[in-house]
Every structure is written in structure tokens, then in C-alpha cells.
Amino acid sequence: MSDDISVRTFRPEDDAQVKKIFTDGMQSIMPSLFSTVQLSIQYHAPIVYTSVLLVLLVLFSQIAYYFTRSFLISTIIAVLFVILSILLYGAVIYAISQKMMKDFIRYSKGADLKDIDNFYSKGSNRFWVAIDDRTGQVVGCVAIQEKEKDVLELKRMSVRSDIRRRGVGVKLMESLEEYCHGKCKKIALGTSTLQPAAIALYRKRGFVLKKSDFVSTFIPISSLWFEKEFS
Numbered sequence: 035m036s037d038d039i040s041v042r043t044f045r046p047e048d049d050a051q052v053k054k055i056f057t058d059g060m061q062s063i064m065p066s067l068f069s070t071v072q073l074s075i076q077y078h079a080p081i082v083y084t085s086v087l088l089v090l091l092v093l094f095s096q097i098a099y100y101f102t103r104s105f106l107i108s109t110i111i112a113v114l115f116v117i118l119s120i121l122l123y124g125a126v127i128y129a130i131s132q133k134m135m136k137d138f139i140r141y142s143k144g145a146d147l148k149d150i151d152n153f154y155s156k157g158s159n160r161f162w163v164a165i166d167d168r169t170g171q172v173v174g175c176v177a178i179q180e181k182e183k184d185v186l187e188l189k190r191m192s193v194r195s196d197i198r199r200r201g202v203g204v205k206l207m208e209s210l211e212e213y214c215h216g217k218c219k220k221i222a223l224g225t226s227t228l229q230p231a232a233i234a235l236y237r238k239r240g241f242v243l244k245k246s247d248f249v250s251t252f253i254p255i256s257s258l259w260f261e262k263e264f265s
């Protein structure tokens with residue numbers, strides 16, 4: 035498949051396709067409501083999570099017993115309320131994550147993606163697109179941005195979802211790394227625990243995890259910082 039793919043630098047006529055591939059790529063990493071509930075359960079230390087649930091269980095059963103005066107019914111009600119609390123917590127996290135992603139897409143479109151041609155022709159900044167040679171369509175993109183002296187930052191990596199896992203990401207990385215060689219001492223990039231495919235791709239290309247931070251106290255997502263040094 036990747037034999038039919040070529041990589042070249044961005045041209046203004048690619049703009050709409052690039053923005054769509056970037057937006058779709060970001061939206062595709064968002065977990066479903068069900069996965070968010072799973073993530074939020076895994077996020078907390080089992081001892082803390084279990085303790086909170088036990089406290090809720092006792093509290094709900096006490097309240098239910100006050101109204102029903104039946105041990106069995108109050109226990110059933112309490113268990114149902116605990117399950118409801120878990121789902122509600124997951125749903126809140128889901129809504130916050132969706133909002134954060136929408137804000138990030140909007141921010142990106144108003145920043146470097148607003149005028150790709152202009153932004154990515156400054157200094158060492160560059161933007162590449164992967165083209166399906168049979169159709170002429172843009173199927174992927176990646177960019178490099180000056181970060182600090184001797185460090186370039188990889189940004190905007192995305193491959194159209196219907197042709198993922200066929201080597202397009204590797205082709206984009208090869209072009210980017212070839213360009214960076216000799217221009218910097220290391221390439222850095224930020225990603226997140228929501229992007230296992232990207233993490234696998236970067237590790238495969240020799241990137242090493244340098245830093246990991248939770249996005250915020252209640253969000254079960256970590257931002258990750260990877261680097262690859264040139265020897």
C-alpha cells in the first residue's frame with residue numbers, strides 16, 4: 035500500500051484536506067462513553083476507588099433504609115446508586131474531555147493551521163503531506179516546528195482513518211527525520227495516553243518517553259513528552 039504513497043511539502047491547495055484529516059484524526063482518538071468510564075475506574079488507585087465506593091454504599095444504604103425500613107431493598111437501592119455514581123462520574127469526564135478536544139482543535143485552527151503555508155515556511159518550520167498517487171488525495175500530514183535552540187518539535191501527525199496501519203505514518207516520519215537530520219540535536223513531541231497508535235509509532239522510530247503528567251486532577255488522561263536524540 036505505502037508504495038502508492040508519496041510525501042511532499044504542503045501546497046496551499048491541500049489546505050482543506052489537511053484541516054479535515056487533522057480534525058478527524060483528533061476526533062478519532064476520543065474514547066467512547068463506555069471506555070471513558072473504564073478509564074476513570076483504572077485512573078484511581080484501587081484502594082482509593084474501592085474506599086470511596088464503600089463509603090457511598092454505606093451512605094446510600096443508610097438513606098434508603100431510613101425510607102424503606104427493609105435491609106434487602108435498601109441494599110439493592112444502594113448498589114444501584116453506586117453504579118449510577120460510577121456512570122455519572124464517567125459521563126462528566128467524557129463531557130469534559132470532549133470539550134477539551136473541541137477547544138484544542140479550535141485553538142490549532144486559529145494558530146499554526148490558520149495559514150499553514152506562511153507559518154511552515156518560516157525558519158526550519160516545515161509541513162508535509164502524504165499523497166495517494168492513484169487519486170491525488172491527501173491521506174496524511176505531519177509538521178515540524180522550531181522549539182528552542184537545537185530542538186525541533188513534531189506536530190500535527192495524522193493519517194486518514196481508512197488507510198491507517200499501512201505504513202503512511204512511517205513514510206511521513208522518514209521524510210521528517212531526514213529533514214531534521216543535521217538541523218537539530220533532537221526531535222521532541224507531545225502526545226497523550228489517548229493515542230496508543232501514535233505512541234507505538236514513535237517508540238518504533240526510536241523516540242523515548244521523557245515526561246508524563248496528568249492533564250488535570252480529575253481527568254484520567256496523561257500528556258506524554260517524547261524525544262529522539264541524533265547521535
Ligand SMILES: CC(C)(COP(=O)(O)OP(=O)(O)OC[C@H]1O[C@@H](n2cnc3c(N)ncnc32)[C@H](O)[C@@H]1OP(=O)(O)O)[C@@H](O)C(=O)NCCC(=O)NCCS
Pocket residue numbers: 059060062063190191192193194197198199200201202203204205224225226229230231232233234235236238
Ligand atoms: C498515529 C498514526 C498517525 C499512525 O499512522 P499509520 O499510517 O496508521 O501508521 P503506520 O501504518 O505507519 O504504522 C507504523 C507502526 O506504528 C505502530 N502502530 C500504528 N498504528 C498502531 C495501532 N493501531 N496499534 C498498535 N501499533 C500501531 C506499529 O508499530 C506500526 O508498525 P507495524 O504495522 O509494522 O506493526 C494514526 O494512527 C493516526 O492518525 N492516529 C490519530 C491521530 C493521532 O493520534 N496523531 C498523533 C498525534 S501526537
